[in-house]
Amino acid sequence: MGAKDEILNFMHNKAYKPLTAEELLNAFEISQQEEDMFLKILDRMEQDGEIVQTRIGRYGIPEKMNLVVGRLERHSKGFGFLIPDDIEKEDVYISAGDINGAMNNDRIIVRIKGTENGKRLSGEIIRILERTNKTIVGDFEASQNFGFVVADDSHIHYDIFVPKKETNGASQGQKVVVEITRWPEERRNPEGKIIEILGNRGEPGVDIEAIIRKLDLPKEFPNEVKEHVAAISEEIPQQEAKRRRDLRDLKMVTIDGDDAKDYDDAVSIEKIGDKNVKLGVHIADVAYYVKESDILDQEARRRATSIYLVDRVIPMLPEKLSNNLCSLRSGEDRLAMTVLMNYDLETGELTDYEILESIINVNHRLTYNKVKEILVNEDEELIQQYDDFIDELRLMEELCLKLRENRFIQGSIDFDFPETRLVLDDDGKPIDIIKVERSIAEKLIEEFMIKTNEVVAEDMYWREVPFIYRVHDYPDQSDLEALNEFIHNFGYHIKGIDSETHPKALQMVLENVKGEPEEKVINTVLLRSMKQAHYADQNIGHFGLASEYYSHFTSPIRRYPDLMIHRIIKEVINQGKLNQSRSEKLEELLPEITDHSSIRERKASDAEMESKDLKKVEYMQDKEGEVYEGIISGMMSFGFFVELPNSIEGLVHVSNLTDDYYIYHEDKQAYIGERTGNTYRLGDQVEVAVDRVNLADRQVDLVLTSK
Known part of the structure; x- marks a missing residue:
């Protein structure tokens, strides 16, 4: 057994209470010659999140201190989830106010606060163990004395402030790579310097190059x-x-x-x-x-x-x-x-x-x-x-x-x-x-x-x-309940929803909707309710x-x-x-x-x-005015997406629903007209025309041609 395992076993003991470095040296009877090596092991274990040092210098293991270690998966709306290192632990919801300067994929320690709406664990980030976003790709927005980079990655919730002396000649609307020089803090955006200008947004090849840079991978091998x-x-x-x-x-x-x-x-x-x-x-x-x-x-x-x-x-x-x-x-x-x-x-x-x-x-x-x-x-x-x-x-x-x-x-x-x-x-x-x-x-x-x-x-x-x-872990119960509520609108339900749901129950839903108009929509919503598969050194099936x-x-x-x-x-x-x-x-x-x-x-x-998606939008550039039969594939507070027969999605903005005042009902995944009662819901078939194709924003705007 290595020194690290001995330390962890010692701290896992029920009788253990957090000790200082000096007390741990004494407990393990470490000689003077081995002190430096032992302290380096403690430092490494702390950096890896295996142990935690409190503000008063005492060491303990996270789970005994109401803490969880993992990576942050941040949503474009600002909130995020801790994905724990321990795959048997539940994901933890983190509100935007509790992110505390962390960015997407950062390795973090979270203190558990309780449950959110009585359903899922919630917490706040108390420490950032590892920063992963060293460089970010985005659009440069210029002003007289400074600039900002708006990240292409929607998971990067911050705009990056760039002092004028660090703009490296970048001009308005160019696609750039910015290196972070100062990490975000409360009420303060991250700062950076422009290290590469990829070209003007919308130019041929620039957007694909931006995607490659976002991966932080060179095209050539060293x-x-x-x-x-x-x-x-x-x-x-x-x-x-x-x-x-x-x-x-x-x-x-x-x-x-x-x-x-x-x-x-x-x-x-x-x-x-x-x-x-x-x-x-x-x-x-x-x-x-x-x-x-x-x-x-x-x-x-x-x-x-x-x-x-x-x-x-x-x-x-x-x-x-x-x-x-x-x-x-x-x-x-x-x-x-x-x-x-x-x-x-x-x-x-x-x-x-x-x-x-x-x-x-x-x-x-x-x-x-x-x-x-x-x-x-x-x-x-x-x-x-x-x-x-x-x-x-x-x-x-x-x-x-x-x-x-x-x-x-x-x-x-x-x-x-x-x-x-x-x-x-x-x-x-x-x-x-x-x-x-x-x-x-x-x-x-x-x-x-x-x-x-x-x-x-x-x-x-x-x-x-x-x-x-x-x-591939079991879906969260709250996500399954939301899914069950949604498919109930179409007359379906998940069997055994009150106990640990077996995958066969979800498979039966897919079999029941096969060939029905709502098949694609329910398939999509069901997929979104499931967790992502990933790699792990422990088996959970x-x-x-x-x-x-x-x-x-x-x-x-x-x-x-x-x-x-x-x-x-x-x-x-x-x-x-x-x-x-x-x-x-x-x-x-x-x-x-x-x-x-x-x-x-x-x-x-x-x-x-x-x-x-970029090439699909490019494909639609000469299709303005063309009419298609499509299926409503997504609902948002600002409008709904329609999937065309060629698999391309376009947006019908709520402002273009002009025959009534439409209200978005999230629980029903539908827009309902206040006066007429006309309803547009997920899975409905609609006729649309291509109104505008914006390659720079990678968006196809559609308008309804009939109800």
């Missing part, structure tokens, strides 16, 4: 990383190939989108007797090439994820790895991590499994469209072209449907949102929006990856090794998938948590168990990795969505 990657051999050493399971004779395929360049998973299937099959999921062995703590690993950890913007990809790993050495290209020997799973084909029950290091050679690169044409449309030309794998594809389809059936029986929630893809010309201008349909091909890969992630997570859980889980054990194992090319758990798994299957020092190192390292990866994932997701 030179030392490039040099390191250039030195990696493209040959697989004979000794490495010999020590692995040789699966090069096993028939397997990759199945991806038409434009995919990195293939990190391949699948195989074999019939075993009359009723059983052996499913193989083979994942690129990125960990062989990216060694823990080397310069390439440090860069991958910092990036944490690949980011898929509408017009480009910012990869986690350099192209030599992502598109070459670690990409499972057909006809080439590749190193892999393989999970072989035996299933009873009649019941879909997992009967046995094995996790191993392998060397593989993929037979075919298939696409979702080709698999759909083979399995659904029975395309004779494609069936002939891939005749050596047709029986396997049909076997995979059979297993997929059984696994999917079992998953929904278990209570897994499936949001069936229609997907679209933007088509850009060579200059990056949007020229079309295409609907993307999920066929058996996408579902096949989805089911196999979900089962692989579950199998790996459960195996490592019962081995009791430090691990990274993909977790995955509510949305109704899974007790879940991880991310299947995409190490583009997700750092996957890469990290590959390393852990390789150590476990080769050594049988982890030694004590390795376990202690991982226990210290993994919370930092899970926290950072969750933050980067959210930022990447926001950036991907923002880049799509």
Whole structure:
């Protein structure tokens, strides 16, 4: 047991009362020679929020002092929530008046005050442990003697004050990067200096560049990383190939989108007797090439994820790895991590499994469209072209449907949102929006990856090794009650709302609304009522998938948590168990990795969505005056949003509802005319015309053409 664990165990003792540093030195009988080291450990533990020092210099653990440690998730309206480090603790509501100068994603300590409206915990921020917003991207607003930067990120609630001498030549309306030089205080905005001018707002390329800068990621890899990657051999050493399971004779395929360049998973299937099959999921062995703590690993950890913007990809790993050495290209020997799973084909029950290091050679690169044409449309030309794998594809389809059936029986929630893809010309201008349909091909890969992630997570859980889980907590009761109240307007309700709601109860709501006009709206509101999935070093299960054990194992090319758990798994299957020092190192390292990866994932997701929304508005620039049938998709106090058939949302401002005086009823998610009783509510179909397209504000304004 390390010194940190001994201190925590000591403080967790019921008889412990907060002690000074000197009293702790005496209690642990620390010699003079070790005093400095012990005090440094205390300082580090305090910085990490594991212990707290009171104003009178006494140390204790947060939970015994009515304190909670975590990260701030701030809302654009000013209030926020503490997302606790301890995933079993409840989120804590923090009013705007209790934020006390903290910014979005800052690591904080909160004192619990009580409950908000008798429903959820509320608190106030008493200390900021770590500042995360070193630089901010936004629009420069100039005045005679100073300027302000209005952040692009709506979670950044403050405008940043910029003294005139620190404007660096920025002018009104330019998109800039500002570095924070003074953090916000009560009644005082943060201060900063302009370190980069990206260009004029609305200019081609500037907005996408702003999105990239907001992620704080360079587009290029550092030179030392490039040099390191250039030195990696493209040959697989004979000794490495010999020590692995040789699966090069096993028939397997990759199945991806038409434009995919990195293939990190391949699948195989074999019939075993009359009723059983052996499913193989083979994942690129990125960990062989990216060694823990080397310069390439440090860069991958910092990036944490690949980011898929509408017009480009910012990869986690350099192209030599992502598109070459670690990409499972057909006809080439590749190193892999393989999970072989035996299933009873009649019941879909997992009967046995094995996790191993392998060397593989993929037979075919298939696409979702080709698999759909083979399995659904029975395309004779494609069936002939891939005749050596047709029986396997049909076997995979059979297993997929059984696994999917079992998953929904278990209570897994499936949001069936229609997907679209933007088509850009060579200059990056949007020229079309295409609907993307999920066929058996996408579902096949989805089911196999979900089962692989579950199998790996459960195996490592019962081995009791430090691990990274993909977790999804139960929704807050107050959010479920609000959801139940909302769907009651449409004649639906959630079963078992008064007890711990099972995911199957929410799944039943989705099944009941399928095909109804309000389906999209209820799907959206239900999704918003749920918590975000994230990475954690402690397992609490995955509510949305109704899974007790879940991880991310299947995409190490583009997700750092996957890469990290590959390393852990390789150590476990080769050594049988982890030694004590390795376990202690991982226990210290993994919370930092899970926290950072969750933050980067959210930022990447926001950036991907923002880049799509930008191009969607750009697509509508020449559509002013055109009329569409749309669905009311969102209600706000200033108007309502309408989703058009091409998936683009526009705003009907309340000031444009001119036939009556309309009042917004939040509880009913509706605008109701005071005189006429005309009602516009979530899910209603309306006819609208495009009134104005503002690319700078990324907004499409609509007007109603009829009731």
